[in-house]
Amino acid sequence: MDFQPIERPSEAFQQSVTAEQVVAMTRRAFGTHVQVRAAVELGNGTYNNTYSVDLTDVNTGEDPHESPGEPSGANPRRDRSVILRVAPEPARQSRTDHAFLRNEVASIPHLAPIAALMPRLLATDFSQQVVGRDYVFQSLLHGVPAPEGLAAYPRASWAAFYRNLGAITRVVHDVRGERFGPVSGPAFDTWSEAVAAHLDDLAADLDDLGLDATDVRRLAQVAVAHRTVLDRIREPRLLHGDLWTVNVMLTPGAPEPTVCGVFDCHRCSWGDPEADWSILLAGRRPGTERDAFWEAYGPLTNADEARLRRLIYRASHLAAARLERHRLGNHVGVAESYDEMRELLALLPG
The missing domain is CATH 3.30.200 (Phosphorylase Kinase; domain 1)
Structure with missing residues (x-):
């Protein structure tokens, strides 16, 4: 062997x-x-x-x-x-x-x-x-890992990939559930409860590692203070949790980058589609080929409450990233996360 x-x-x-x-x-x-x-x-x-x-x-x-x-x-x-x-x-x-x-x-x-x-x-x-x-x-999924496969195409053709990714994300988000939280549980009756519980667990995980979790606890308090806004989300939808380039395969030799495989679905949960990782990343570089994602997925609402929810989600992803950076030994990234979180908390009312 x-x-x-x-x-x-x-x-x-x-x-x-x-x-x-x-x-x-x-x-x-x-x-x-x-x-x-x-x-x-x-x-x-x-x-x-x-x-x-x-x-x-x-x-x-x-x-x-x-x-x-x-x-x-x-x-x-x-x-x-x-x-x-x-x-x-x-x-x-x-x-x-x-x-x-x-x-x-x-x-x-x-x-x-x-x-x-x-x-x-x-x-x-x-x-x-x-x-x-x-x-x-x-x-075994056949194909080329997207980070490697995209590099073989001219940048002008990347829009096709992000359009494809947006369409797949929409299909996933159209699946309806009954309660909020990870698919295997624990389950929550309201979205605000699921968000607050996740932030509490993140803070406790950071405590276990000897990292300061004060800002994450403050974020949890903000989420609780705005639970009415969070609970406008009444219908749980399926979130992949990690649907982006590193977890998809491309069709070898296709005339344009085309997704032929999706894997690593261990972060799946029920929640607000706008809290999904792919939504955050798709909106990170406006004015680039990533804009094609929204052509297939559809536009996000720009109402004040929706923007507030997205700020909470962005800060929650940052708290999770701090944990991941520590796991990978990225101490500079851990330190930077505190400055990034300070800036996000300053944008959140309350």
Whole structure:
């Protein structure tokens, strides 16, 4: 077996599993007749450990994972590649990223409108008996990672990509839910309760890391003070939570950049569509190719209350980014987040 993990310091948040553990997870998921030829860790994520795993199915005549319609035993030896994603150890997870992989699995049925773009779930193990961590196997999405693929196109054609992204985001946001909060819970009856609970958890997570969370608690107080404005959002809509360039694939060789895959849905939740990460990023550089996003998604309302809500969401994303920057060892970014938050809080009434 060719095993290629990413070497990291012992204090790093992400920690690879071992070659023996990859084999054990594979055998539990697919059976002892499946052999692992190679497992290569992919470095484009910052939370789960993700591996491209090459398998050989030595068909015993009763392979439950044969393709539909394939005669049993018709292909005695079959090579294929799958994706293995392993969650961090439970003790490494914080309140705001707790059981992300379980949240993603719970989100899959609600993401049915974009199922053709998503990897298929092949196996799930949340027992934590094999490696003490949750893990899933998924089908391999074919295509080119968008950050790499976009660079191959002239900048003038990037508008097509953002228009495509806007259309997909609209499809996701059109899915309706019943209560607010992460798909796998906890659930809240009102949007203001969900926002306040998230900010409280963020503040507690920062406390655990020894970081000053005073400004995040102040933001939570502002959100509570404006709960009437937040609770104008009465219908929960599905939010992807991380739908942007790093989590999509492009069709190889297409005449213009075209999305052919969407992955990493572990931040899915129910809430106000304007609180979604893609909405924040799409509006960050007006006057550029990102404006094409709104052509497909539709315009945002410019009413005073909507602008107030978007300020609260922007500050909430910044608080979450502070946590992520600390996890990645970006100490300069952590320090800068305090100045950025001070500026945002100055714009918020109360």
